[in-house]
Amino acid sequence: MDGHHLTEQSALGQTLNSLKFDSAALAPEQAFFRWREELSVVFDTTVDNYDFERRFRGSLETFHLGGLLLTKTVSGRQRFTRTHRTIARSGIDHFLIQAHAKGGFRGAADEREFEIGAGDICIFDLSRPCATLSTEFSNVTFCLPRSALEPLVEDPEALHGLVLPAQSAAGILLTDHLLSLFRAAGRLRADEAMAVGGRSMAFVAGCLQDAASRSGERRKVRAALSIQVRRFIEQQLHDPELGPEIIVAALGVSRATLFRMYEAAGGVASYIRKRRLVRSLADLRAPLEAERIADIALKWGFRSEGSYSRAFRAVYGLSPSEFRAGVNGPAFASFQDVEDLRLGHWVRNLALP
Known part of the structure; x- marks a missing residue:
C-alpha cells in the first residue's frame, strides 16, 4: 500500500x-x-x-x-x-x-x-x-x-x-x-x-x-488604484522598458504613491523582476524542446539570456538551464x-x- x-x-x-x-x-x-x-x-x-x-x-x-x-x-x-x-x-x-x-x-x-x-x-x-x-x-x-x-x-x-x-x-x-x-x-x-x-x-x-486594511472612502480609492497597477504590471511584464516611468505615464499615479505601494516588496523594480521570474518557472518546467531559454528570457521582459540567468541565479541559487535539466534529473x-x-x-x- x-x-x-x-x-x-x-x-x-x-x-x-x-x-x-x-x-x-x-x-x-x-x-x-x-x-x-x-x-x-x-x-x-x-x-x-x-x-x-x-x-x-x-x-x-x-x-x-x-x-x-x-x-x-x-x-x-x-x-x-x-x-x-x-x-x-x-x-x-x-x-x-x-x-x-x-x-x-x-x-x-x-x-x-x-x-x-x-x-x-x-x-x-x-x-x-x-x-x-x-x-x-x-x-x-x-x-x-x-x-x-x-x-x-x-x-x-x-x-x-x-x-x-x-x-x-x-x-x-x-x-x-x-x-x-x-x-x-x-x-x-x-x-x-x-x-x-x-x-x-x-x-x-x-x-x-x-x-x-483600514476602512473609508479614501482607502477604497487606494485599493482600486493598487489593483489597477498590479493588473497593468502583469499585462506588461513582457516589455523590457516596464518600470516606474511607464507605470506613472500610463496610469497617472504619482511616483511617491507608486513607491509607497511597493515599499514592502523591496521597490517597484524588485517586484517586477520577481513577477517575471515566477512567471518564467512554468515555461522552464515545460518539455525541453518547448522554448529556448533565450526566448523565455525575452518573453518575460529580460533584455538578454544573460541578464535573465543572473537574476534567476541570484534568487534561486542555480541557472535556468540547471533548473530545467534538474526538473527531470537526479537532483530533483x-x-x-x-x-x-x-x-x-x-x-x-x-x-x-
Missing part, C-alpha cells in the same frame, strides 16, 4: 474527487519519506531526530473545489520550510490560508516573525520564503492561485505571514467558515463544489481585506518520480501561473 486513497462522491452523474493520504497505511520506515514526498510541492519537511521519523504519523484529506483546494492536515512536531529553491522546484504561485483547530507553530515569513495557536489564521504567499516549527497540530487550509485572490484584496504583498488572532472578528469568521466547509465538503456534488468554492473565495478575500528525482502524488498534480494545475 502507498498511503493514498482517491475517492469519488457521485450524484446525478457528477463526481467530486477527494484525495486521502495516511501514513498509518505504510511501514514505519516509509512513512515520513512518503509524507515528505507528498508535501514537497509546497514545503520541505524535516524532523528533529530519527526515532521520531520511524514513529511518524501524518494524514491529509483534500477536496478539489474547482478554483481552490481544501485540505485537512493532521500530524506531529516537524519543520516546514519554503526556500527560493523550493519555490523554483514547485513552479506554483499560490496563497495558503490556514485555520488551526489544534496546536500551532512559530516561524517567520520573510522578515515577519509570528506564533500561531488554536483558532488563529495564518496566510502564506507561496512565491516567497518561509520557515516554521510546528507542535502536534490539526489544521484546514485553503490553497488558491494568486490570479484568483490578488484582484480581490488591496495589498497582497502584505498578506505573507499575516496572522488573524482567534479572538478577532475576521479570525472567528474565517476559522468557522473553513472548518464548517471541510465538514460539508464530502457531501457536495461537483457542481455544488464549484459554486461554493467561488463564493468561499470571495468571503475569504473580504475577511482578509478587512483585516489587512526524489520529488518527481512518484506519478501518483496527486496532491502535487492538483496544486500545480490549480491555475496557470
Whole structure:
C-alpha cells in the first residue's frame, strides 16, 4: 500500500474527487519519506531526530473545489520550510490560508516573525520564503492561485505571514467558515463544489481585506488604484522598458504613491523582476524542446539570456538551464518520480501561473 486513497462522491452523474493520504497505511520506515514526498510541492519537511521519523504519523484529506483546494492536515512536531529553491522546484504561485483547530507553530515569513495557536489564521504567499516549527497540530487550509485572490484584496504583498488572532472578528469568521466547509465538503456534488468554492473565495478575500486594511472612502480609492497597477504590471511584464516611468505615464499615479505601494516588496523594480521570474518557472518546467531559454528570457521582459540567468541565479541559487535539466534529473528525482502524488498534480494545475 502507498498511503493514498482517491475517492469519488457521485450524484446525478457528477463526481467530486477527494484525495486521502495516511501514513498509518505504510511501514514505519516509509512513512515520513512518503509524507515528505507528498508535501514537497509546497514545503520541505524535516524532523528533529530519527526515532521520531520511524514513529511518524501524518494524514491529509483534500477536496478539489474547482478554483481552490481544501485540505485537512493532521500530524506531529516537524519543520516546514519554503526556500527560493523550493519555490523554483514547485513552479506554483499560490496563497495558503490556514485555520488551526489544534496546536500551532512559530516561524517567520520573510522578515515577519509570528506564533500561531488554536483558532488563529495564518496566510502564506507561496512565491516567497518561509520557515516554521510546528507542535502536534490539526489544521484546514485553503490553497488558491494568486490570479484568483490578488484582484480581490488591496495589498497582497502584505498578506505573507499575516496572522488573524482567534479572538478577532475576521479570525472567528474565517476559522468557522473553513472548518464548517471541510465538514460539508464530502457531501457536495461537483457542481455544488464549484459554486461554493467561488463564493468561499470571495468571503475569504473580504475577511482578509478587512483585516489587512483600514476602512473609508479614501482607502477604497487606494485599493482600486493598487489593483489597477498590479493588473497593468502583469499585462506588461513582457516589455523590457516596464518600470516606474511607464507605470506613472500610463496610469497617472504619482511616483511617491507608486513607491509607497511597493515599499514592502523591496521597490517597484524588485517586484517586477520577481513577477517575471515566477512567471518564467512554468515555461522552464515545460518539455525541453518547448522554448529556448533565450526566448523565455525575452518573453518575460529580460533584455538578454544573460541578464535573465543572473537574476534567476541570484534568487534561486542555480541557472535556468540547471533548473530545467534538474526538473527531470537526479537532483530533483526524489520529488518527481512518484506519478501518483496527486496532491502535487492538483496544486500545480490549480491555475496557470
